[in-house]
Amino acid sequence: MQVNPIQLFDAESSTFTYILVPPGSREAVIIDPVDRHVERDLAHIARLGLQLTHVLETHAHADHVTSAGKLRAMTGAKACVPSGCGIPPAEVQLNDGDRISFAGHEQIDVIHTPGHTAGSVCYLWRGNLFTGDTLLIDGCGRTDFQSGSADALYDSVTRKLFALDDATRVWPGHDYKGQSVSTIGWERRHNARLANRSREDFVALMAALNLPRPRLMDIAVPANQNLGLPHSV
Amino acid sequence: MQVNPIQLFDAESSTFTYILVPPGSREAVIIDPVDRHVERDLAHIARLGLQLTHVLETHAHADHVTSAGKLRAMTGAKACVPSGCGIPPAEVQLNDGDRISFAGHEQIDVIHTPGHTAGSVCYLWRGNLFTGDTLLIDGCGRTDFQSGSADALYDSVTRKLFALDDATRVWPGHDYKGQSVSTIGWERRHNARLANRSREDFVALMAALNLPRPRLMDIAVPANQNLGLPHSV
Numbered sequence: 001m002q003v004n005p006i007q008l009f010d011a012e013s014s015t016f017t018y019i020l021v022p023p024g025s026r027e028a029v030i031i032d033p034v035d036r037h038v039e040r041d042l043a044h045i046a047r048l049g050l051q052l053t054h055v056l057e058t059h060a061h062a063d064h065v066t067s068a069g070k071l072r073a074m075t076g077a078k079a080c081v082p083s084g085c086g087i088p089p090a091e092v093q094l095n096d097g098d099r100i101s102f103a104g105h106e107q108i109d110v111i112h113t114p115g116h117t118a119g120s121v122c123y124l125w126r127g128n129l130f131t132g133d134t135l136l137i138d139g140c141g142r143t144d145f146q147s148g149s150a151d152a153l154y155d156s157v158t159r160k161l162f163a164l165d166d167a168t169r170v171w172p173g174h175d176y177k178g179q180s181v182s183t184i185g186w187e188r189r190h191n192a193r194l195a196n197r198s199r200e201d202f203v204a205l206m207a208a209l210n211l212p213r214p215r216l217m218d219i220a221v222p223a224n225q226n227l228g229l230p231h232s233v
Numbered sequence: 234m235q236v237n238p239i240q241l242f243d244a245e246s247s248t249f250t251y252i253l254v255p256p257g258s259r260e261a262v263i264i265d266p267v268d269r270h271v272e273r274d275l276a277h278i279a280r281l282g283l284q285l286t287h288v289l290e291t292h293a294h295a296d297h298v299t300s301a302g303k304l305r306a307m308t309g310a311k312a313c314v315p316s317g318c319g320i321p322p323a324e325v326q327l328n329d330g331d332r333i334s335f336a337g338h339e340q341i342d343v344i345h346t347p348g349h350t351a352g353s354v355c356y357l358w359r360g361n362l363f364t365g366d367t368l369l370i371d372g373c374g375r376t377d378f379q380s381g382s383a384d385a386l387y388d389s390v391t392r393k394l395f396a397l398d399d400a401t402r403v404w405p406g407h408d409y410k411g412q413s414v415s416t417i418g419w420e421r422r423h424n425a426r427l428a429n430r431s432r433e434d435f436v437a438l439m440a441a442l443n444l445p446r447p448r449l450m451d452i453a454v455p456a457n458q459n460l461g462l463p464h465s466v
Contacts, residue, residue: 047415048415048419049400
């Protein structure tokens with residue numbers, strides 16, 4: 001049965017964090033937590049009477065710092081990251097097709113979706129797809145740094161994500177317009193960047209974006225490759 | 234079974250709008266939609282393939298204008314409002330103890346909770362309590378206008394809401410700190426304004442707040458008493 005996650009927002013970087021709570025369970029998983037909200041997120045865990053078992057990252061973010069390392073230290077949750085993202089302190093290094101089990105019979109499927117970064121993954125749980133910066137609502141993540149590739153993102157989205165059930169709910173890693181959730185069916189038919197567009201058109205479109213370099217990139221990426229914890233000297 | 238609503242946010246007034254979708258259903262209900270987001274909210278309805286059957290208001294808001302009238306016109310949904318809020322164009326006038334049925338066997342219970350305004354209600358659906366401005370996360374709505382009453386709010390929260398199951402999830406009408414959801418159990422034990430506080434203390438605390446008059450009040454309240462539609466001349 002499809003149940004919605006709890007969706008939390010960081011207004012500074014427009015980042016979504018998700019808490020996954022199976023019906024009737026006290027065990028929970030968090031995806032892409034943000035460092036500046038670690039107290040807020042722990043308060044939610046406490047208010048709902050939850051035990052955090054896993055902290056998941058979709059990739060090594062360039063626009064904000066994760067709280068994964070702090071949450072691991074404070075709750076005992078396992079840190080789970082894509083194997084291709086260069087995050088050695090995480091004890092679980094995930095590959096395409098892996099499954100994360102929690103709360104008894106709950107399963108989270110790992111889908112490797114290179115493009116925004118070479119190591120990016122999406123997570124699928126009970127018909128909910130957590131897309132990180134791979135697929136956004138009516139958009140997609142940028143592909144111009146961290147081994148990003150418009151070619152790879154095109155394949156990841158059109159071959160892997162658009163092959164999922166139409167009713168799959170899409171929970172993005174960011175939104176800049178106050179939006180919350182979409183579906184695979186809608187994105188396949190209407191996504192402004194990816195619906196009914198050839199690979200060549202998409203690659204040209206992404207190459208022409210000329211986006212500014214993320215302000216926090218030189219701080220955020222090394223920090224996130226250490227789960228947001230200070231590097232030892 | 235407890236399933237989370239879809240939670241949408243208006244950053245201008247820090248207002249939450251909720252879409253309630255029962256598992257496996259295409260029929261949905263929306264609570265406290267915001268006028269400036271009517272296109273966003275209709276896009277969510279379309280992306281999820283939903284049919285909107287009811288638009289619910291928790292009260293006549295003073296800080297933003299509702300889109301209830303527009304959504305009714307565009308979707309055919311019924312407008313449902315608390316009978317004590319002076320919103321005559323709504324076809325369903327709700328009283329304490331009423332039930333709204335939708336999507337087959339789904340039931341939303343109406344709980345009259347005067348205090349923020351004399352007519353305010355909360356809605357209870359599948360263990361989720363939509364509290365409007367009556368109970369906020371670690372706080373509560375103001376009680377100094379629109380027939381508000383700190384005395385009445387104290388009774389509404391401590392006698393009616395805190396009597397619900399501890400695990401009841403509290404989905405507020407506003408949040409100003411990036412928070413999303415709480416529980417009745419946590420609020421009864423820890424709410425900064427209402428937990429373990431005498432009526433006299435609470436009334437004195439609310440009287441001492443000296444809040445500024447809401448900027449949009451003279452526009453928003455009359456507009457909301459007409460479901461957000463222009464008054465005919």
